[in-house]
Every structure is written in C-alpha cells, then in structure tokens.
C-alpha cells in the first residue's frame with residue numbers, strides 16, 4: 128500500500144492534532160517543529176465545547192490534559208466610582224452538565240505536551256529542531272527544506288506554524304502582522320482563598336486595564352492583564368525579574384479587589400506579549416500546501432477562540448481529505464511543475480491538483496468567513512474591555528451589566544459555535 132507522506136509544519140497546538148487525525152486515516156504525517164522541545168512559556172488556554180468535541184476524536188487524550196473544568200464566570204468592576212459585581216454566569220456549569228464537555232482550562236505548555244505525546248503514541252513521526260526555511264512544489268510533490276540542512280519530500284503539506292508562519296510567507300509573500308494596540312502581561316498564580324475552591328473564571332474591569340483569570344488546575348489559575356501600549360513583541364519569553372517584580376508589587380492591579388490583586392502579587396512565571404491579528408486571506412492554500420490555525424487566521428484572544436478555531440480547522444480538513452483525497456489512492460498527479468520558492472519570494476503558481484484542490488477549497492469555503500468574523504469580533508471585544516477615563520468606564524460597566532442580565536444577547540455574543 129502506497130504511503131502518502133504529509134508534511135506538518137509546526138508542532139505547536141494544531142500541528143499535533145491534524146497529524147493525529149490524518150494518521151488515523153492512514154496517511155503518514157511527519158511533524159516538523161523548529162524548537163527542540165516544548166517551550167514552557169505561555170499561560171492558560173480555555174478549551175471550549177467546540178474544541179473539546181475535536182479532541183474527543185483522539186482516544187484517551189482529554190484525560191491526559193490535566194487542567195480544570197470551569198463552572199462559574201464572574202464579572203467585576205474595580206472602578207472606584209462604580210465598584211462591584213457586574214454579573215455572574217453559571218452557563219459553563221450548565222453546558223458541562225448538558226453536554227459532558229464544557230470549558231476546560233489548561234496550561235498552554237501542558238496542552239502542547241499532551242498533544243505531541245498523543246501524536247507520538249498514534250505513530251506520528253515527530254522531528255524536533257526542524258525549522259522550515261523553504262518549500263518548493265513540482266512533479267506532484269512538495270520539497271521541504273530546513274535550517275539544519277535536512278530535506279524531505281511529501282505529497283502535500285499543512286502549515287501549522289503560527290502567527291509568524293514561514294509557510295504562509297512561502298505561499299503568499301511577506302506581510303506584517305497587525306498589532307492590535309493592546310498587550311498582555313500574564314502568568315499563573317495560586318487560586319485565591321476567596322474563590323473558596325470554586326472553579327471560577329473572572330473578568331475584572333478597571334480604568335485602562337482588564338484582567339481575566341481561568342482555573343488551570345486544582346489550585347492554580349492562569350491570568351492575563353490587558354492594557355493599551357505601544358507595540359510589544361510576541362515572544363512568549365519570561366519577563367525580566369525587575370520588570371516582573373515592579374508589576375507584582377507596584378502596578379495598580381496589585382491593589383485590585385475580588386482576589387485580582389492577590390493573584391498579581393503572588394504571580395509566577397510572568398510573560399509580556401503584544402496581541403496581533405492579520406487581515407482575512409482570500410485563500411489558505413497554493414498548490415499542495417494549505418494553512419490552518421494561527422498561520423491562517425491569527426486572532427486577539429478576547430473570545431478565547433484561537434485554539435478552538437484551530438481545532439475546528441483540523442477536524443474539517445481531516446474530514447474533507449477523507450472525502451476527496453483518501454489514502455492510498457491519494458498522491459494525485461500534478462501536471463505543471465511550479466517554480467521553487469523561498470519564504471521571502473513571490474507566491475508560487477497554483478497548479479491543478481484536483482482532489483486536494485477540492486478538499487482545500489471546501490475547507491476555505493466553510494472556514495474563512497467563520498474565522499474572519501471571529502477575528503473581527505475578538506478585536507472589538509478588546510476595544511470594549513479596555514477603555515480609558517471615568518465616563519467611558521461607567522458606560523462600559525453599564526453595557527456589561529445589561530449584557531450579562533440578558534441571556535439571549537449573551538449567548539449570541541459569546542457562546543462558542545456549536
């Protein structure tokens with residue numbers, strides 16, 4: 128039986144998932160990850176009902192994630208002119224009870240560890256230290272070249288290499304990511320005693336700052352404070368010790384109520400990163416190479432849908448490939464050779480690849496409108512949360528009070544797509 132090798136560029140969050148789903152179908156995926164190991168940077172990720180539905184397709188995986196299911200979502204204002212509870216939801220608990228899968232808070236690094244381990248268990252070849260530097264498409268194949276000198280030929284490739292995707296550059300040319308004007312400082316902290324062991328996520332609104340906390344373990348929360356700032360890089364590296372200490376002890380957030388200040392003062396492993404997105408792409412593929420996850424549609428995090436939308440991409444792509452281009456009859460022939468390209472060169476011509484073309488086009492038809500709308504809504508949500516001056520903050524607080532009291536409006540705005 129002919130083996131159909133698939134190059135998966137990036138072993139972050141979505142790479143291991145698409146690799147495992149394709150391996151289940153009989154393809155031979157190979158993950159190429161530039162890093163030598165899973166970075167410990169990052170904060171918490173909330174895997175919502177839609178994301179969990181995808182991860183359930185990988186047997187045993189969810190049990191290895193650790194983390195903690197969310198029950199409550201409280202919203203507080205720490206504005207001195209208008210302090211107090213803006214609203215409290217038990218929708219996550221209800222959804223968990225109704226569907227068996229609500230929202231699971233996990234450490235980003237633990238999630239990546241578990242996803243990569245699941246891929247390896249499924250028999251996926253995982254190659255660390257492989258930084259893609261060029262890809263070329265000809266003779267019905269894709270030739271991948273890596274910074275370490277390695278080269279691999281695959282039938283098709285999936286770019287899962289995140290916000291600064293080199294695969295995207297190779298397909299569509301260089302283009303800067305858009306800084307949203309907002310940046311975050313975040314980390315982990317012991318769960319405040321005032322949470323009384325409740326599995327509660329929290330939104331806290333101040334003047335010019337917003338904080339979110341999510342439980343990621345029995346007694347640990349992940350948290351992030353969003354402020355408006357001149358451009359900050361997106362490196363996911365730990366903050367230097369002096370800056371971290373200044374934030375923990377001297378920032379206004381250190382004095383916030385409702386457990387927020389306690390979280391800031393007791394914070395561990397602080398990271399500072401800018402929030403970026405990109406404009407909608409008209410297409411996610413060229414020839415035999417397609418993008419998914421942040422490589423295709425990076426988003427600001429305010430709807431918590433970055434990873435969840437990436438998982439949806441992976442599930443649909445796997446289904447569409449099974450339908451249109453199943454192995455081992457895959458490896459459709461390519462008639463026209465295309466010019467080799469490097470990440471900095473112009474887009475390659477798009478040669479006809481009927482079965483892959485059908486799968487990739489169907490993916491785009493379903494996913495581009497959905498993800499583009501969510502990227503826009505996430506940006507708007509950031510603008511709504513972080514406002515400056517008392518009048519604007521009072522108006523924002525009132526807006527949240529009304530929204531949180533109106534279940535239908537809330538569902539329309541925040542409920543994860545089914």
Ligand SMILES: Cc1cc2nc3c(=O)[nH]c(=O)nc-3n(C[C@H](O)[C@H](O)[C@H](O)COP(=O)(O)OP(=O)(O)OC[C@H]3O[C@@H](n4cnc5c(N)ncnc54)[C@H](O)[C@@H]3O)c2cc1C
Nearest residue numbers: 137139140141161169170258259288289293420421433434
């Ligand atoms: C270290 C790190 C920490 C993060 N922490 C958080 C967080 O705490 N909260 C949050 O909401 N989001 C976080 N994110 C972003 C989040 O993971 C994504 O928004 C989302 O989950 C979609 O995942 P993805 O797999 O598309 O992209 P990513 O998770 O960014 O994964 C991309 C992967 O591709 C690899 N890669 C990049 N270029 C190449 C190349 N040329 N060749 C080979 N491999 C390459 C990267 O090393 C990375 O492993 C983090 C991202 C990173 C990289």
Ligand SMILES: *[C@@H]1O[C@H](CO)[C@@H](O)[C@H](O)[C@H]1NC(C)=O
Nearest residue numbers: 161162163164165166167258
């Ligand atoms: C991952 O790779 C990037 C780019 O080469 C590098 O900046 C980062 O430090 C690496 N992280 C780890 C943990 O290896």
